[in-house]
Amino acid sequence: MIAKKRTVITTDGEVDDMNSFLRYLLYSNEIDTAGIILTSSVYHYSGNNEDVSPYRWTGTKWIHEFIDYYEKVYPNLIQHADGYPSAEYLRSIYHIGNITAPGEMEEETDGSRFLEKLILDDDPRTLYIQTWGGTNTTARALKSIQERFQGTADWQKIKTKIEEKLVIYIILDQDVTYRDYIAKEWNITVINDAFNFWYFAYMWKQVHPKLTSRLAAQWNLENIRDNHGPLLKKYALIGDGNKLEGELYEELRGTDSYLNNHPEYERFEFISEGDSPSYFYLLENGLRNAENPKFGGWGGRFTQIRSNLYKNQAVDYNPFTRRFESEYTLTRWFDDIQDDFAARANWCVSEHFADAVHYPSVTVDNLDVRVKPGEEVSLKVLANDPNNLELHYFSWCYAEASSYWDLSKIDLFSEHVLGVAGLQVSIHSNVMDCPFKVDLAFSNSNSAVFTVPKDAKSGDTFHIITEVSNVAKTPLKTYIRRILTVQ
Known part of the structure; x- marks a missing residue:
């Protein structure tokens, strides 16, 4: 706990x-x-x-x-x-x-x-x-x-x-x-x-x-x-x-x-x-x-x-x-x-x-996973709902938090928007198309497969988030963040 x-x-x-x-x-x-x-x-x-x-x-x-x-x-x-x-x-x-x-x-x-x-x-x-x-x-x-x-x-x-x-x-x-x-x-x-x-x-x-x-x-x-x-x-x-x-x-x-x-x-x-x-x-x-x-x-x-x-x-x-x-x-x-x-x-x-409604309970084997370039990684979640409601699963890669994508190499420029009391409240870039390519296969099930890019270097990380939510008018969601580190 x-x-x-x-x-x-x-x-x-x-x-x-x-x-x-x-x-x-x-x-x-x-x-x-x-x-x-x-x-x-x-x-x-x-x-x-x-x-x-x-x-x-x-x-x-x-x-x-x-x-x-x-x-x-x-x-x-x-x-x-x-x-x-x-x-x-x-x-x-x-x-x-x-x-x-x-x-x-x-x-x-x-x-x-x-x-x-x-x-x-x-x-x-x-x-x-x-x-x-x-x-x-x-x-x-x-x-x-x-x-x-x-x-x-x-x-x-x-x-x-x-x-x-x-x-x-x-x-x-x-x-x-x-x-x-x-x-x-x-x-x-x-x-x-x-x-x-x-x-x-x-x-x-x-x-x-x-x-x-x-x-x-x-x-x-x-x-x-x-x-x-x-x-x-x-x-x-x-x-x-x-x-x-x-x-x-x-x-x-x-x-x-x-x-x-x-x-x-x-x-x-x-x-x-x-x-x-x-x-x-x-x-x-x-x-x-x-x-x-x-x-x-x-x-x-x-x-x-x-x-x-x-x-x-x-x-x-x-x-x-x-x-x-x-x-x-x-x-x-x-x-x-x-x-x-x-x-x-x-x-x-x-x-x-x-x-x-209450939070789904989840179990995973490991939150920190060692992976290799090109490897297909199966990411499973065991979950149940305390009220026996149907559960919905969604997995995605939080690319911006992952070190594999180096934002410093993207052509960013700061566009400072002045707000209340002249405070800088926003940093925007001129990138119009999302540069992240993620090979993540999932369905509405408790399993997803992530393919590690072949050009990933040792030490690169990938943050994979799985969301488990109950199907309800006011749903509650439990997250699982797994960090995959290339070795």
Whole structure:
């Protein structure tokens, strides 16, 4: 059994953070949640009643309110999957961090002290710090440790332990504390989603419509918002009447005024979940996403910039736009991500296991396979459905993640599209025809045959993904990623 990833959520409380947190609660059985910490960012802060006024501050109570609603559906959720944390536990790990100003890290707070203890504890697992707002509370925790131990005989041992233990997943850089403090003083691994998240956030309208059908109004109402219990009734949609106290009037996407001023939207369309990729990355769904950021999965695919820094500059070929795009490493999974969400939404109102769909269970002999040039490799999967539903199989080669195809040899050029706040949010290429030739024979069965190219060199890899999904209105899918390495 694969161990759950251990994580801390830090959030600044924007509407899309709230939507991301709501979805996270439905997946909280899959991840070991060690902490939930409210923090600030350049976009949201509480002020200090002295020289800093509040800016777009949505308060400190919303997390407790969401946990209260989670508690109402918890009895149903635990009928469908093991591992859901109790509401009481979630309340116990919620702490207020550095919230008064953007980048404020001078004050020790309840949240920073709690995070400091987690960083220093003896749990040997990686601790993933999801950064939905600024990094300032994380910076304060690290600074407190540095002030406490630097100059002591144990300092280098403690510092090395922390640098090997932490991974910080940053959604945008929402204050200066990573750049000005963490990056200068610590050699901590960082996964930096600087722009792909926008496409599951406020820029989703720029995604090809073939990929966004499950962000549409009617789909949201039927599959998520309506008749799925009190928690999902809180899921915010465009023009739904939801008003966040403290938010700027022009940012209140639930109002009729916002709809009138933004005719590109329809009432009840998707708003945003820009922070969700940070935990999509942690889900053990068979894609082996967190094993290596360069593999790609629901959290996107990343390029290693240096030993401790990954950025989402990798590109995948989008067959709908006929070009290579960095955002397609995320948007290619939208249908699966949303279908999965819809199935879990049904768990909220299904009192018995037999009343809802569940994940197919799969068995394979080996996920890492040694192969030879020209070899025909049979790839079989043993699978069954816990509800005895019919299963559908689909196998494909994730060519862009495979080293056999060298994207650096393709005539790519960067076409930088400027988006919100002048941020680079897209890298496109002028390649119009997909260059990947894949000899993969499969049918809707549990077996596929992959023919290794004769010119493959020793060390070349091929990522073969098999999807096993049940035939249902809201299907659930289990993935198997096998990595074939040429010897």
